Amino acid sequence: MNGGLPGFHNAPASRALVVAAALFSVPFGFRGRFLDLGLSYQNVYERLSIWRLITSLFAFSSTPELIFGAALLYYFRVFERQIGSNKYAVFIVFSTMVSVLLQILALGYLKDPSINPLTSGPYGLIFASYVPFFFDIPVSMRFRIFGLSLSDKSFVYLAGLQLLCSSGRCSVVPGVSGILAGLLYRLNTFGIRRLKFPEFVTSLFSRVSWPYSSNPYQGLPTTENDANISSHQVHQTQDAHAATQDPTESSIAVLVSMGFDRSSAVQALVMTNYDVNLASNILLEAQALQQ
Incomplete structure (x- = not known):
């Protein structure tokens, strides 16, 4: 799961x-x-x-x-x-x-x-x-x-x-x-x-539970506590994956069918190494920040 x-x-x-x-x-x-x-x-x-x-x-x-x-x-x-x-x-x-x-x-x-x-x-x-x-x-x-x-x-x-x-x-x-x-x-x-x-x-x-000493996902826009993330950080993450292949059209189509625009779908897929599950979670969480 x-x-x-x-x-x-x-x-x-x-x-x-x-x-x-x-x-x-x-x-x-x-x-x-x-x-x-x-x-x-x-x-x-x-x-x-x-x-x-x-x-x-x-x-x-x-x-x-x-x-x-x-x-x-x-x-x-x-x-x-x-x-x-x-x-x-x-x-x-x-x-x-x-x-x-x-x-x-x-x-x-x-x-x-x-x-x-x-x-x-x-x-x-x-x-x-x-x-x-x-x-x-x-x-x-x-x-x-x-x-x-x-x-x-x-x-x-x-x-x-x-x-x-x-x-x-x-x-x-x-x-x-x-x-x-x-x-x-x-x-x-x-x-x-x-x-x-x-x-x-x-x-x-x-x-009430043990805090994390570090978190490699600290820069991702996943909750309301991350509302101040800058677009510069997003572009840095995107550039880090620029050498990899483009996300497949089928993965983009899945995210677009959920109501997300194509550019956001591509960006989320790049940030998550083309994992559709993670990309959809990030987009849903980012959407919740705007509500």
């Missing part, structure tokens, strides 16, 4: 989420089947437990779930780069709160002992992220395996399907709740997409 530029460059919120999931899962999640960390009818409607609510949001209950969940959180950092850490933090809070509310309502309505407890972990956020992934991330490559037509997005869907079905109905309810939360965010319910946190709130994300 390729979520754009490697590492957590300009994605402090995503980095904090991955670190939090790992830190909570190690002491709690690996014993989650015994501790029942997920939400259940009893611990929500009969005896509300705050610590259980917190661990249910972050701690994966098994090693495979942690691996797939952390990989998806890492991939979906592309959305933080597109809309900026501030708006992405709003998306995190909204999708998490709405998905938890929907899970609580589902427990109260179903009262089914077979889904008690629900699977723990940031399922709401992960599956809410599949909504912008479906609508906003383009297909850049198609291929066939054993007669099946697949794309580069298929692997991300397969990872999500594995996570969704990891615990049967206990994981389906949080997953579906997350998808509904993502749809409500996309529909701009209550004008949520216009909201922003105070800047000091989002700046805390960069302090």
Whole structure:
């Protein structure tokens, strides 16, 4: 799975989420089947437990779930780069709160002992992220395996399907709740997409995990923090790749079909050594800066 530029460059919120999931899962999640960390009818409607609510949001209950969940959180950092850490933090809070509310309502309505407890972990956020992934991330490559037509997005869907079905109905309810939360965010319910946190709130994300000592992608225009990049830097990068061959017309056509002008498409392809995925991410992120 390729979520754009490697590492957590300009994605402090995503980095904090991955670190939090790992830190909570190690002491709690690996014993989650015994501790029942997920939400259940009893611990929500009969005896509300705050610590259980917190661990249910972050701690994966098994090693495979942690691996797939952390990989998806890492991939979906592309959305933080597109809309900026501030708006992405709003998306995190909204999708998490709405998905938890929907899970609580589902427990109260179903009262089914077979889904008690629900699977723990940031399922709401992960599956809410599949909504912008479906609508906003383009297909850049198609291929066939054993007669099946697949794309580069298929692997991300397969990872999500594995996570969704990891615990049967206990994981389906949080997953579906997350998808509904993502749809409500996309529909701009209550004008949520216009909201922003105070800047000091989002700046805390960069302090909860280890900072990078250096980043080779520091000069690329990938987030709102890079709005002051100069055209001189772009031309320097373009000149550095001048000796290589021109980008293929098919790659340019893919980017142009997404609505980008030809000159921007060519420049992005040159900057990324003709990687269509990276080029489309850079163009989408640069476009978000202008909104």
